[in-house]
Amino acid sequence: MSEVRAEMVANVWKVVAAEGDTVADGDTLVILESMKMEIPVLAEGSGTLTKLAVAEGDVVQEGDLIAVVE
């Protein structure tokens, strides 16, 4: 199981993947936006996206859980 967490304070701009999706290592799950820059959040390992903890428009803090891939 791998947990994907936010590297910085950011706004959730786009949720690309959905719970239940099969994802591969390096796939884009969510796109964050901070300081006028888009930051793709990638899967760290292949598997099933069992949890997506954010929605578009949310604000995440550094270390907040974004997704779980099992």
Add this chain to the structure above:
Amino acid sequence: MLESVLVANRGEIARRVIATARKLGVRSVAVYSEVDAGLPFVREADEAVLIGPAQPAASYLNGPAILAAAERTGARAIHPGYGFLAENPAFAASVLEAGLTWVGPSPDSMEQMGDKINARNLMEQAGVPVSAGTREPVADVAAALAAAGQIGYPVMIKAAAGGGGIGMSAASGPAELTAGFETARSRAERFFSSPAILLERYVERARHVEVQILGLADGRVLALGERDCSVQRRHQKVAEETPSPGISPELRARMLAAAVQAGQAVKYLGAGTVEFLVDVATGDFMFLEMNTRLQVEHPVTELVTGIDLVEQQFRIAAGEDISFPAQDVARSGHAVELRIYAEDSKRFLPSPGTINEWDEPAGPGVRVDAGYAAGNTVTPFYDPLLAKLCLHGADRAEALDRARAAVAAFSIGGLKTNLEFHGELLASAEFSSGDYDTGLVGRLRAG
């Protein structure tokens, strides 16, 4: 002189404009969003008005809220700074319709230069060199591939309404163009509300050199020298200097003359910047775009000319003469600006956070235009610029020595900054030699 001015911006540039307003005895009004209440510019203005929540659309891009703040405080003029509404002709027109003074060029000039395709075509007609590129918006991938076939690869993909490097990418062949086109279009739509895309010949080794102009009420356009902005990451500037170490006096003279022609072609009034690309291999230069506002890096021009550009903007807006003799702009020494960003020094990723330590360098030839102080929080809602560290010296070597000492002496705690990157830049042989191009930062990071 203007009786009062509302500064429709935030951070370092709001503070910068307020400082000149104070010097000239002009009453200043700041507007701010909820998250910016503690920043220095709010405190330093004579009055400050809360205009909305953090999201730019609800605050610094909210034209009606800004006009309401002007009405409430009796502000008679609006200075837009850079970014946000600074290049929005509809906002400028609404300021004029409200009976206020717009500290900037006419909405017509802004409109003509705002669309990059239109600007290119207009400049070509005015005899200003432009690169090979599309003369109308590229509608779809098929049209992009056809156009690129004519221009020749590699090509640069750009948002016609864009700026700040957002949505720009280079394509070396049809596959990259196909992928890059869709990305560019979705970003153009999102950031600039216009899907119009243009393609231009991509210059492999290029310097980015721009000319500061000042359009006067009598129709004259002055060129106040160039700035070299070739140190870039993600097509965004990180450091600038003047004079450019990469152009000959003869090329400089031709570029300054072309910038004057560009300004005259749109009857430009006030401070503006004409950006050019210089092809290092051929020595040719070509028009990139015009910024119809005060430029972020204007301090380097101020340092070598001794001219307060914001003061000239105020004077021109008030219908007064500029403060210096137009035919006699002396330039002395060399100046550098380092943009201190809230981002890590390796990957340049944003790093919002709370500043727990802020210790600025000071001394001869050191100027710091800062938007923040200790105790302030840097939020993810706006661009990452914390401060502009500007150095002036008798020559380039002295300016760079002062820059090295100032970077070492600048201490910012609580969040990541790119100070370490600037230390590396100033230590690099390529930057120090002056013989660099826009690929410099990429090479520093690859090595």
